Amino acid sequence: MAFLKVKLQFFADEKTEKATPKKRQDSRKKGQVAKSTDVNTAVILLFVFFFLWFFGGTLLGTTLSNLMKHVFQTYLLLELTPKSFEMMFVELTMEAAVVLLPIMLVAMIAGIFSSYVQVGPMLTTDPLKMKLSKLDPIKGFKRIFSVRAIVELLKSLLKISFAGVVVFLIIWFNLEDVMLLSQKSVIEGFATIAQLAALMSVAVAILLLFLSVPDYLYQRYDHEKQIKMSKKDIKDEHKNMEGDPRIKSKRKQKQMEMAMQRMMQEVPNADVVITNPTHYAIALKYDEEKSDAPIIVAKGVDYVAQKIKRVADENHIVMVENKPLARALHSQAEIGDQVPEDLFKAVAEVLAYVYRLKNKQVN
Incomplete structure (x- = not known):
């Protein structure tokens, strides 16, 4: 008889039911949503590399050229003093900001866009809260050797392998240009290297974007599995909702x-x-x-x-x-x-x- 009760209790606690709308809403408030970081990474890389492909020549080429001229024509002739050092630091910082801020802005827009596409509008600070359970070494050990960790390892190996193949093929098909770099001028050589680097970057970003699709599907499957509820959970939730004074008041009104x-x-x-x-x-x-x-x-x-x-x-x-x-x-x-x-x-x-x-x- 006792064994039968334990067995019935086990089946009652088994998470076999789909999550209720309230459970999904509570999970969303905690930041627990189906989201693939691979999608974010791929979209950010794609946006940034496309931006560099179209505007990198103007942004980097002109800025770096002017910066080098200024360094050799002005900075090398200055006497090194605290004041001159401060002036050089401020000017170089401003020049770096001119180059980096547009790239960072594009990356930020791409990150927001990719997150919005996956989970819609959502703003929560719950994942940022300090939780001592995250410092538990036993739970950390379980996370390291969990099925999720193994899947992440296989994904990383797969991405590295495919990215390596893509980079190899691009270099292989442009091997003649690479071999002739020693015979070109510095400007021509820099242009060739920049063109190949941009081509490889965009190709790898597109590859990662395709590889992120099955990862997103897996994350959705895993999220649905994580938020599943037992029949007891559903009953308890229903009781809590029925007993909530605010809900009762609204229903009565x-x-x-x-x-x-x-x-x-x-x-x-x-x-x-x-x-x-x-x-x-x-x-x-x-x-x-x-x-x-x-x-x-x-x-x-x-x-x-x-x-x-x-x-x-x-x-x-x-x-x-x-x-x-x-x-x-x-x-x-x-x-x-x-x-x-x-x-x-x-x-x-x-x-x-x-x-x-x-x-x-x-x-």
């Missing part, structure tokens, strides 16, 4: 709004509205084919009563002031109930008055 809307839709069909006249309002409808006594289709006090009277006035429903009857109907019956027997006579007198009034208006 929504139900009241819907009930109010339905009630107001019935007021135009009423035969009479009995008022207090300011604090109570009860709308009655009598259909002898459907019921033996008039039915209360709407009732309310204060604000609701004023709203009932306003709707009745807009639809030309007769309103009769009868304080005792209004209070009695409000306290003794609910919406949808028939008028209590002890109030039949008083209600009948009101309805008779309404019918006589309607007949006069018709005649």
Whole structure:
């Protein structure tokens, strides 16, 4: 018997169910989403290398040429003093910023774009929080020798192998240009090397982008596996949601709004509205084919009563002031109930008055 209980408990705790929307939302708030870093790396490299291919000659060539001229024509003739050193440091820093800032901006845009494509708009600081569990050596050892670590190792070896093959093929097909570098001028040689480097970089970036697609699919599969829930988890989540005071309050408010809307839709069909006249309002409808006594289709006090009277006035429903009857109907019956027997006579007198009034208006 004990073994059977343990077995049932094991199956109850086994994570076999897909994650609920709330579980997915909670995981997303913690930064736990299906995201491939390979996609980010490939897109960033592709954007940066394309940028260098199209604008690198102008950006690097002109800047480096001017910088070298300035160094040999000015800096080498200066006397080395703290002030001159500071001046050179500031100028070189500004020149480096002119070259690096556009590249860093392109890389940042590419990183944001690749992350947005994968997970959509998301901003969370939860992964940045300090967690002592991350310093646990036992958990760290398990992560190093886990299935995920083995997959990452195989991915890295695969990427290195393919990238090496691509670089080898590009050099092989341009081997003649490489062999002739010694016979070219410095500018021509630099241009050839830059062209080959750009070609190899873009080719490797495109390769990595293709290789990142199966990695992204694997990350989605692994993420779905990580956030799976057991049947017990789903039941507990449902209980927690049901017991949440905020959710209960919102649900109750929504139900009241819907009930109010339905009630107001019935007021135009009423035969009479009995008022207090300011604090109570009860709308009655009598259909002898459907019921033996008039039915209360709407009732309310204060604000609701004023709203009932306003709707009745807009639809030309007769309103009769009868304080005792209004209070009695409000306290003794609910919406949808028939008028209590002890109030039949008083209600009948009101309805008779309404019918006589309607007949006069018709005649």
